[in-house]
Amino acid sequence: MKIDLKQLKKSIDRVNNYNVVKKTPLQKLDQLSQRFDNNIFVKREDLQLIHSFKIRGAMNRFSKLTKKNLSNGVIAASAGNHAQGVALSAKKIKCRAVIVMPEITPLIKVEAVKSHGAEVVLHGDNFAAAMAHAFELAEKEKLTFLHPYDDLDVIAGQGTIGKEILDQFNKPIHAIFCCVGGGGLVSGVAAYIKSVNPKIKVIGVEAKGAEAMTKSLKANKRVNLKQVALFAEGAAVKQVGEHNFELCKQLVDEMIVVDNDSICAAIKDMFEDSRTVLEPAGALALAGMKQYIEKNKLSNENMIGIASGANMNFDRLRFVSERAEIGEQREAIIAVTIPEKPGAFKSFCEKIGKRNITEFNYRYSSKKNAQIFTGISISDPSEVKSIINSLGAAGLEAIDLTANEMAKLHLRHLVGGRAPQAKNELIYRFEFPEQPGALMNFLGHLNKGWNISLFHYRNHGADTARVLVGIQVPARQKQTFKKFLSQLGYPYWDETENPGYSLFLGN
Structure with missing residues (x-):
């Protein structure tokens, strides 16, 4: 299929739908630019009337x-x-x-x-x-x-984004990043950019499991995916368009594939810089840009990503929040085996040091050892090995689960169950102040003879952390326990008679 690029460029120049379409701003993301030592801009297509470039x-x-x-x-x-x-x-x-x-x-x-x-x-x-x-x-x-992407008029309409970028930005541009589903956006932008300034790289970004264009370009023919991942459903197609494939084959410099964690991290990045919540497909360009910068070790370059859409389902935000820290490599997920004896939990926390524990799941299971599922804040992925070595030196076996999909999706919510061995168990719900030292303060007040038989904690970024704790307290020490609660100073609720505890956790 032969496509006349000069004619397509003229078609883009002639498009005039600005009675409905907005000329969206080009916004610099200051925090992300500083973090990545490059000038990072986004073309705000999320500001269109339908919150997407598709208009x-x-x-x-x-x-x-x-x-x-x-x-x-x-x-x-x-x-x-x-x-x-x-x-x-x-x-x-x-x-x-x-x-x-x-x-x-x-x-x-x-x-x-x-x-x-x-x-x-x-x-x-x-x-x-x-x-x-x-x-x-x-x-x-x-x-x-009306085809969503495999149509030259549609491609020309999307190509006006490239024209606007060149009108708005008069400094050298290293690369422009576009999300890729069927290929309408990237082929339109590439057609215009390469016609005016071939030196500017045009890079397409796809979601892992939906990389139809990446696989097609490698195979030099349009590939039909048997299955397609749907997290970034706005860019999830089994086969790219004919026109789009031909244009990308000629004009696109590189394709990048990003995973769900990276997409979630990009959504968070955009929110922190602009207070805007992009949909997963809308954040693909930003996720790909970050990966590209790190891979090529670039600095002081001008990078532009197209924020292509913001039609996010509210209930999906929970998943995005859960995975963003891992996507930015700021949280490690670790499984640790500790001896089942009073004080072992405190010893574990001391080995973690001043790092913030983002999550802690534990349930008493045997008299010998206890398995802990924990999330730990990190500033660099290299810290994980150091943490595991430190725990190992203390005789605590640790396994890195940060890249384990089953652990991230399911295991963190399923740690627990009944514990027949947990005699004299009291179940209390606490609100810890969300500040360093709150957990150690709790453990420091705890009687050394009492065993923690259950512990569930998750930091969700609020000013207080909600914690569920099981503590084995002999009946003769109930008054001492009440004194502990009073001295601790944290809000608490007795959940020992809670029917949910009886049904799923109690003896």
Whole structure:
């Protein structure tokens, strides 16, 4: 397939949809720039009316349609953002729009499409299934199909981002980073940038498990993925477009693949610098940029990433928060075996030193040893080996689980169970002040003869940490225990009679 680059560049120059499309700002991320010793900018496409760049391509495609094309209405298949672009464009010209979306599409995107008056059809468990169904409906109802990325008018619309970047930034640019799903954004931006200044690198970024373009370029043909990871659902396609593949083959300098932890870390980076929450696909460019800078050991370069979308489901933020610290390599997950005896837990904490413990899961299981699942704040990945060596020197066996998916996804929430051996167990819930030394203060007040039989703690960034503790206290020492609670000074609640404890943790 031969694509005339000069003609495509002219098409991009002629696009004029600024009655709906915003010329989005180019914003410097000061904190991230300082951290990575480069000048890092983001093109704020999350500020479009639909919180995504997709409005550009959709509006430009609509501008080329005839009255005959529009007579019965239009149809599109989309995981969300293209759907919103088509729905809003159709609303502006009072045209019927039918949108087929995968059943796994976040509710925020479904509701946004409906709010623009479009008819939503949920079909299939991935974009490919939705696309096939859209083709069927288009033929059945004589609707004009609008492709989300494999269309030169759509590509030209997305290419206006490249034009705006060059208009807004008059200093040398080392590289521009684009998220890649079907390839509409990166091929449009690359077509314009390379036509004007071939020295600027254009780099595509894909999510691990959805790297259709990366694999296609390596194979020199369009690859059809058997399965596609859906965390970054806005960029999750099984096969890239024909036009997009041809343009990327000619123009894109490099492809980068990032994992979910890196995406979560990039979402956090963007929030810390701009108080904006990007969706996973919207943070791909930033995640790829960070990886590129570290890999190539660059400094003092001007880097631009396209923040392509911010249609984030609120309930996904829990996962993002959980994984961001690991993605930024600021948290290590370690399993430690300690002797089951009073004072062992305190000894373990002393070996960790002044590092902040972000999580601690422990349940008494035998009279000999105890297994601890813990999260520890680190400033550099090299610290993990030092921590494990320090624990080993003290006779505490430790295993690094930071890269263990099962541990990060499931094990941290499943540590525990019943402990028949935990006699005279009292269960108390505490609120620790979220400050260094709070845990050691608790352990320092604890009677040396009392055994901790359960401990669950997770730092969620609040001003207090919520902690559940099981302590084996002989009946004759109940008054001494009450004195301990009084002297500790932390808010506490007796949960020993809690039915949840009886059902899942009690003897």
